[in-house]
Amino acid sequence: MSWIREGELTIIERFCANIIKAGPMPKHVAFIMDGNRRYAQKCHVERQQGHSQGFEKLAQTLRWCLNLGIREVTVYAFSIENFKRSKEEVDGLMDLARQKFSRLLEEQESLKKHGVCIRVLGDLPLLPLDIQELIAQAVLATRNYNKCFLNVCFAYTSRHEISSAVREMAWGVEQGLLEPSDVSESLLDKCLYTNNSPDPDLLIRTSGEVRLSDFLLWQTSHSCLVFQSVLWPEYSFWNLCEAILRFQMNYSALQKARDSYMEERRQQQMERDQDYVTKKLQQEGFASHGDSRRRRTLLQKCTAMREERIQGFLQALEHKRADFFESLCPVSA
Amino acid sequence: RQRWRSDGRALQKLPVHMGLVVTEEEPSYADMASLVVWCMAVGISYISVYDHNGIFKRNNSRLMDEILKQQQELLGLDCSKYMLKFANQDKADQVLNCQSTLKVLSPEDGKADIVKAAQNFCQLVAQQQRTYTDLDVNVLDNLLSSTNGFPDPDLVLKFGPVDSTLGFLPWHIRLTEIVSLPSHLNISYEDFFSALHHYAACEQRWGK
Numbered sequence: 277m278s279w280i281r282e283g284e285l286t287i288i289e290r291f292c293a294n295i296i297k298a299g300p301m302p303k304h305v306a307f308i309m310d311g312n313r314r315y316a317q318k319c320h321v322e323r324q325q326g327h328s329q330g331f332e333k334l335a336q337t338l339r340w341c342l343n344l345g346i347r348e349v350t351v352y353a354f355s356i357e358n359f360k361r362s363k364e365e366v367d368g369l370m371d372l373a374r375q376k377f378s379r380l381l382e383e384q385e386s387l388k389k390h391g392v393c394i395r396v397l398g399d400l401p402l403l404p405l406d407i408q409e410l411i412a413q414a415v416l417a418t419r420n421y422n423k424c425f426l427n428v429c430f431a432y433t434s435r436h437e438i439s440s441a442v443r444e445m446a447w448g449v450e451q452g453l454l455e456p457s458d459v460s461e462s463l464l465d466k467c468l469y470t471n472n473s474p475d476p477d478l479l480i481r482t483s484g485e486v487r488l489s490d491f492l493l494w495q496t497s498h499s500c501l502v503f504q505s506v507l508w509p510e511y512s513f514w515n516l517c518e519a520i521l522r523f524q525m526n527y528s529a530l531q532k533a534r535d536s537y538m539e540e541r542r543q544q545q546m547e548r549d550q551d552y553v554t555k556k557l558q559q560e561g562f563a564s565h566g567d568s569r570r571r572r573t574l575l576q577k578c579t580a581m582r583e584e585r586i587q588g589f590l591q592a593l594e595h596k597r598a599d600f601f602e603s604l605c606p607v608s609a
Numbered sequence: 610r611q612r613w614r615s616d617g618r619a620l621q622k623l624p625v626h627m628g629l630v631v632t633e634e635e636p637s638y639a640d641m642a643s644l645v646v647w648c649m650a651v652g653i654s655y656i657s658v659y660d661h662n663g664i665f666k667r668n669n670s671r672l673m674d675e676i677l678k679q680q681q682e683l684l685g686l687d688c689s690k691y692m693l694k695f696a697n698q699d700k701a702d703q704v705l706n707c708q709s710t711l712k713v714l715s716p717e718d719g720k721a722d723i724v725k726a727a728q729n730f731c732q733l734v735a736q737q738q739r740t741y742t743d744l745d746v747n748v749l750d751n752l753l754s755s756t757n758g759f760p761d762p763d764l765v766l767k768f769g770p771v772d773s774t775l776g777f778l779p780w781h782i783r784l785t786e787i788v789s790l791p792s793h794l795n796i797s798y799e800d801f802f803s804a805l806h807h808y809a810a811c812e813q814r815w816g817k
Contacts, residue, residue: 356816357816357817360817436746439746439748442726442749443741443742445727446734446739446741449735450740454731456728456732456734456735457728459728461720461721464723486787486788486811487784487786488784489783490784493783494723496774496779497773497776497777497779499773501772501774501787526770526772526773529771533771533776537776540716
């Protein structure tokens with residue numbers, strides 16, 4: 277399969293994998309695959325070659341992740357900011373995408389066998405229509421597979437993603453599906469392009485840069501960030517192990533921080549709900565600290581109604597997104 | 610120690626907004642105060658201080674006191690030249706000759722602020738004063754309030770063993786350089802300055 281290299285680990289690699297797997301392992305790893313152009317310069321080849329090599333390295337890295345039991349990977353393939361590059365380079369990257377997605381569609385049996393679910397995240401209408409169509413086919417063909425998940429961020433920036441999530445919630449309000457007070461952190465989570473994935477446990481950026489470049493800013497707020505100086509096309513199994521070791525060293529501190537953050541969030545939601553109930557009771561003419569049973573009942577009722585609204589809204593959102601992909605594939609199999 | 614300003618000028622580039630992020634469980638007011646004062650002295654205009662437990666924010670006044678003390682100690686008679694404005698209050702204090710502005714932040718200034726902005730926008734939509742298609746990146750950016758008046762951080766100095774931003778301004782750090790230092794405890798000016806040096810040397814391609 278062109279997107280996931282065939283093959284097993286060498287004996288030494290397997291030995292190290294077994295040692296690492298004795299500790300906590302990330303379930304979802306995100307990669308900023310940086311350094312293709314510097315690699316090309318270093319090897320005195322064309323930029324396009326650098327990007328091709330980069331793709332090969334992606335295929336190899338996905339294989340390593342599967343060997344290590346890491347079942348979800350998200351990669352930053354093309355940023356909206358990258359449209360600013362020269363027409364030549366952008367066209368080259370679009371051609372690479374055409375090539376790779378077309379190839380992917382030829383390998384449907386393999387995708388089925390390995391159960392690979394492909395998702396493409398980004399502001400897809402910004403892309404050439406033929407690429408949108410290829411993407412839609414790939415996404416629809418694999419949407420029910422669940423052995424492993426590959427999320428490709430293409431025409432993506434995190435700020436666009438977060439804005440789009442807020443826009444969806446605003447759409448929900450406009451449609452009468454949501455109340456403004458339904459808007460919360462957890463609802464925003466469910467409106468991001470990544471709503472079907474857990475937050476990445478580990479974010480790896482290669483080539484020595486120490487910034488996030490508008491990638492998964494919301495989702496990685498409590499992730500382990502590992503910056504490695506190796507250029508992406510030169511990434512090795514050992515580099516990956518090194519990153520996982522860092523993840524393991526950070527594991528308890530991050531768990532603790534995440535748990536206390538979630539607890540704080542729960543408390544604040546509880547306080548907001550109590551305030552809402554108090555206000556409601558006052559409106560209806562009851563003393564705000566009166567009957568605790570009345571409070572409890574009202575709280576339960578409001579929470580249940582909110583849940584119902586949210587479920588309805590999320591279903592509508594799901595349909596909207598599925599419709600978008602289906603409209604790009606007029607000829608269904 | 611008149612060399613502060615010249616140190617700042619000697620660097621190829623200086624961050625306009627510096628974030629000081631502590632991931633250690635026990636923050637030190639004295640050391641953080643030193644860091645803030647060094648930032649001011651070197652010519653950094655906007656400084657934010659963050660810890661994920663919100664300790665600095667809850668004990669804002671203690672930090673301010675420590676900073677004022679350090680300012681006196683480190684900058685002595687030149688103190689008035691380096692006036693620091695504390696930007697945590699909502700009221701705009703008019704401070705003349707203000708060189709630097711400080712904000713003390715906590716997790717509520719991150720995702721929670723984005724959610725607040727989203728709620729406000731949705732309220733306007735419910736009142737039919739806006740439509741959902743009005744919302745884009747710039748509109749959302751303008752609705753955020755946690756860093757009113759501050760540009761996005763160019764540089765974050767992250768102190769402590771945890772390899773994470775622990776919720777520090779997720780929206781604003783999209784292009785921020787994140788330089789890690791082992792600890793803020795007993796941090797020396799030399800360590801601080803070499804981190805600035807590291808930042809000055811980095812190449813930013815902005816996606817191009």
